[in-house]
Amino acid sequence: MSERAELLLRHAGEYERSGKLLEANDAYLRALRHADEIEERQEAERGAARMSRELDRRTPSPAECAKSMNKAISLYCYGRSGTHFLKSLLDGHPQIVLTMLDGTKLLELWEEKLERSLPLNSDAIADAVMEKLPFEFNEGRVYKEPQLNGMCSMGESQDYVFRIDRIRFREGLSKFLGAEEAPDAKLFYQAVQLAAAYGLGRTYDFRKGIPTIVEGGIHFGLYIKETERLLALFPDLRLLYMVRRPDIAFASALKFQLKSGQANIYNLCFQLKLVLQHTPAMPQWVDRTLAIRLEDLHRGPHTILKSLCDALDLDWSDTLLSSTFGDVKWWNTTTSAAVSGFNTITTSNEYGELLSDDDKKRLERFLWRKFKAWGYADASPAEDEDLPELLSVPFKFEAQYGASPSELGTNRMMIRRILSQFALEDRALDRSNADLRQVKPICLSG
Known part of the structure; x- marks a missing residue:
């Protein structure tokens, strides 16, 4: 019997008995993908069919959909190692919620302001989020940091500014919070990320599986407290590192600092400490950590991304071979060569x-x-x-x-x-x- 299928079937049964239909359905569907034996497959098929009938009888509310999103990935760089590039590949995957919102700032907003002001209606929460994160809710305005990251020169004509639609975000947040005026930190985070995805025009069929949130805001392995805070919300959090030949990763980070006007001794020392640090930062995180070499990703994208899908329990999607944000073509950071997608230019420097x-x-x-x-x-x-x-x-x-x-x-x-x-x-x-x-x-x- 497949160890993974056995574990998923056990979890599916537990979810089903506790009335968590979306989670049970997701676990049965995932078990079906991993089933090696006829008995496993039949048990998973029966469970998925049972959940389908139950979901026909009672359609989950948008708030229940948000609450079911318990799978998350936190993405880290090593020097300058292609994290933005990997995010652009994950962007269009139908089982991924990737909004470019910085979760560290979201949770900072929650702890410093929103949690103390509850109860709050969804409009007040939406206003606070949009004020805290102006880069993504920019209404077409250009800010320096996203400009450096190539987010203001997107599309075929390289003139599109990445942005989350404010109206759709507000509408989505109202649905995903439901009548809840005193959400906890986890529901706040889940609802904001899902509403932002809808603000980018994304939709998800939760009956086909619960999407996974990609959190890219922690970014640096040195940010241990931020990782611990996200782990408290998502105990099954996976840590995904983009790595690169260490000396080149370091040099690439220095080049970015020099070209972007951020070359000072603090940033230099930070990058030096970053490349010297263990990966992952804490020994107890080894079993939840994955790493991808940037050189391999450019050299054999299908092989590497298929292996990543297997490790993260995602279906393959051809969208993984396109470099986009919000389904709009991305052309790399402005301090690097203006190329989109897989190439040998990036890794030959x-x-x-x-x-x-x-x-x-x-x-x-x-x-x-x-x-x-x-x-x-x-x-x-x-x-x-x-x-x-x-x-x-x-x-x-x-x-x-x-x-x-x-x-x-x-x-x-x-x-x-x-x-x-x-x-x-x-x-x-x-x-x-x-x-x-x-x-x-x-x-x-x-």
Whole structure:
């Protein structure tokens, strides 16, 4: 018997006995996809048919649909590694709710304002959300951050500004909250995400399965508290990392900072800490974490995305091969080449203007675990006796992060301190346990 099918059938029975028809139907349908044996298939088919009859007799309300969305994915970057690109591929999938709303800001709004003001009608909640997130509810206005992310130059003519329709969002939120004027944090989050999807023109047939929410707002693995907050709402949350060859991921992030006017010592140190950090950040999250190499995604998209669908229990959809947001063509970030979809341009850049060959070799010594675990190189660690030599020469990128000798000196000191501290911590780890933290990515075979 398939272990996954057996588990889903057990959950389906529990949902059915507790009267959660949508959840039971979804579990039976998923069990049917994974059933290996005739008995499994027949049990799943009987359960799905039973739920179909029950749902014919009692159509779930929009609020019940929102409450049933208990599957969520949180998407993380590693350096500059293609998270926006992956979101653009997931955008049109019929089983995905992807709105570009930053859930960290939604939950911040809830905790700091809305929860204290309950009861509230849906219009008041909609107004607060639209005020908190002006980038997405922009009515065609251009803001710098979404402009940098290519969200203001979309469509075939590259002149469309991504936006969520305010009227449809308001109408959707009224339906998905129902008569509830005192929702909890989870229903607030679910209803807002689903209403925003409808504001983008999306519709979902919950009888064919409950859609999965893709949360992209946490974004950085360093944001541990934000991940814990989302985990409290969605205990089955999956963590999905886009990764890239570590030195190139770091250089790409620096290029974005330089081209977007965000090149300062704080952002430099943040990116350095980000590429050095374990993936995932907490050891107890390993079993819920997936990773995709950007290079493999561009090289073998169908294979990688089919494996991702299997891992996330999603059906295959040809929409995964199109790069869109709100079903409108996306052309990459404005700091990168203006290309849409899969290409070799993105992954062929070696960033020689920021990292010399020697710089890359030095970073490989510090990041050896990731190079090895992710299949980039069988690197060796930086040992105590190696540190003076590894840190004695400035990295090439440092010259672009300081306007004066004193500023360059301060930057140099910070970089040395971060790398030295990391090397000490790395050697203090039990290596076998530490290696378990480097989740193996979904890769192309061969």
